[in-house]
Amino acid sequence: MYQSFIGLEIHIQLLTESKVFCGCTNRFGDEPNTNVCPVCMGYPGVLPALNAQAIRLSYVVARALNCEMSPQAVFERKNYFYPDMPKNYQISQFSSPLGRNGWIDVAYNGKTRRVRIHEIHLEEDAGKMIHAGDMSLLDYNRAGTPLLEIVTEPDMEFGEEAEILLQDFRRTIRYLGVCDGNMEEGSMRCDANVSVNLEGRGLGRKVEIKNLNSSRFVKMALNYEIGRQKEILDKGGKVVQETRLWNENRDVTETMRTKESAHDYRYFPEPDLPAFVPDAEFLAQVDRGLVELPAARRERFVKDYGVNEAAADFLINEKGTADFYEEVAALGADPGAAASWLQFDVRKILNRENRELAGSPLTAARLAQLLSLLSGGRIHGKIAKQVLEAVFAEDKDPGLIIREKGWEQMDDAAELAALVDRALAANAKAAAAVKAGDAKPLGFLVGQIMKATQGRAQPQMVQELLKEKLGI
């Protein structure tokens, strides 16, 4: 029997205002080489100055991932030449990273596995080099933007676990507001490593996999790679220690470089930056930056609001949705109804219109009002859905909408009685049939009245009145 060992190296771009060692704007998509200055362009004589926001966000992540926080985070120079790296060394951390020995729980296949975090360190990102024909073009807008690297121990066994870890991690960093976690656009990047060995024999020969642009590819690449390595071992072969690339068109991994990198980065402490020593005030700030994380929130939603697991999963997926939901519930709406409306009706409209809940015309107050109109019997379910559509279309309060449109439920007994009489008169045959003991046409009669009132009649009252008049 074989055992596989999977570890991940995750990079996230921190959502800071400015770059990690200079005042340039940290933003993507701008004209090439516009968010640059002598510092991030590596001009002679400039010095890095550590961005307080970047180090704070880094410690927030370390804290959220249960790391021991270093009392002294040391920056080091990692030396190698690459045209997109202005200084030809990267300021990173090596001997004393800011966080160590953390963990993240991964629930898969009914089991929860605790995956250890080896370390978390802060570094600067490089620029981008694009080869265009016989030219190489460089854009340094990204150079010097803050990058946080999270390295796990090889504690996972299946590609699925890696996928779940990434999804949970992504949710966590989005909750913390430190990164938008967009793997397609590269604000979150992941390299995976995997080795296979006979059970009980410890780690095998490690293969690293790059070019993984989604958590699904991470899963697919790892499972492919585990299969490939098992096959080699089955045949008595040896796995080559190498770096492989995921080919997303062919769904296979391919050799990138076999030569076990003889890269000597010649790390040494960055003399331009003193070690960062977090004080009590800083740590208190870090604590304030922590929010209730998705797993805890999921548990609380099930317990406190009585929603089912699927609804809880949906609600906590985005922090904005969960916050919205709690606001609606706090305004007195039935938690079950609110969950169901968000999960189905609201989501349907958002998907159709391809928009986010945040910034849409539907505020928590409006949804709460809608649910209160519904539960108070002022409108019924079908109208409520129309009202929801109208809120999106017209950006108005539900109360105002039903008043303007005259959608308020008809529950005046005398008014309804008159309608019932008219309906019975117009449908004498159906009325006779009911009287004769056939209950089926009753629904037809109710439907006629609903149609006549564009759905506004209170259906129970209509039914009662019909029964009364027909003497059944």
Place this chain on the structure above:
Amino acid sequence: MESPFARWRVLSDAAARKKYEAYVKEADANIGAFLEFDAGRPEGRPGGCLEGVPFAVKDIIAVKGFHLTCGSKILQNLVSPYTATAVEKLAAEGGIVVGKTNMDEFGMGSSTDNSALGKTNNPWDGRRVSGGSSGGSAAAVAAGMVPFALGSDTGGSVRQPAAFCGVYGLKPTYGAVSRYGLVAYASSLDVVGVCACSVGIARDVFELMRGQDEKDQSSLDPGPDAPGPDAKVIGVLGGDLGLDPAVERAYRAAIGFYKSKGFELKEITLAMAEYYVPVYYTIATAEASANLARYTGIRYGYRPACAENPEELTRRARSEGFGDEVKLRILLGTYVLRSGFQDQYYQRAQRLRQAIRADFDNAFTRADVILTPVFPTQAFLRGQGGLDQFQQKLADRFTTAANLAGLPAFSFPAAVEDGLPVGMQFLAPAFGEARLFEVVRLYEENFPRPLPPRYKPEWS
């Protein structure tokens, strides 16, 4: 009291400026202190204490609009897009940068002959070197072209040329002056220093430049326990120091002077002295190997005419752009940082550096300041009779200590022997610059700065 700059407001009106420019042009034709000179730049803030006062800046310190060559072919075409903090502070007081001075390439050398862009002759004897690496700054001050010039001191690069040219040379406490805008040679050793024509000017310039700077997170203000200005006990070195006779005589004379003024002279032993030079060259080259990695011709600087790919561009720019001494130090630094060898070299040097600091902490419990020679020789000749590159490195044994320990040191013209100045230096505990100025001011009062015979403009 009259400002020490009063005579130096040579740029305050057009007539004075013309006279000044003519003098510099003539003097520098023989000396070659400046790589770039332009006294016609917009004046600094009026009303400041440096109003109308010219000063020069070593070409390793950034001044917007001036070149920033570092004495290297690789940066020969670079015009700085920004200004160093130290220079900005002086400009804010009205000081006017008139030019950039010659230097050993990237600060690596003791003669300024390692400049790729020109030679700087010693104002006392044109056959001799001006010292280095801030040779242009020291020569410009010595020849009366400026009252002061900024330099950088990584292992003696302000003090040694100051000694060779007969001017005052201050190496401040590490971190006392912002390094922002000082091109890094060895970041943990580099400081912005001053060559000056008087103690008062050195002191005033330092006071204007000092202070914590948010752009340099290694900079700091003195703490409440900074040493006071008074010195009573002077530590001196015993035994055979391996000095040239002229330097030995000057050292003994300086000791005698202070004894006659009532100081207590105490012989001290610096047990770590034999390690200064090897530790210095290990740490300095290690840091340099990283600091100089950015020069590839891709974003600025020398670019070869053609290259097949970025790697070749980088390789050729560096092969063609750097001089031999710079290449040697990059190779040495790369060597000492190799993984598996760090413990033997770089880490070991760091441990020894700690011991050197401790050695000085200990010494300063017994003495208030320490008096030592700056260099074992006077300004040496070029070629035959001079010092080769290796001998020059060994001769850094008196200057590198202050850099390794982060201490302030101040060199001063102590004597003229055989027609050439001899420099001595005082070292003080960290942030003890005031003490250095006091103790050297006493010497200056008795022995004013000697002027090189050929260069005595009216304002100097």
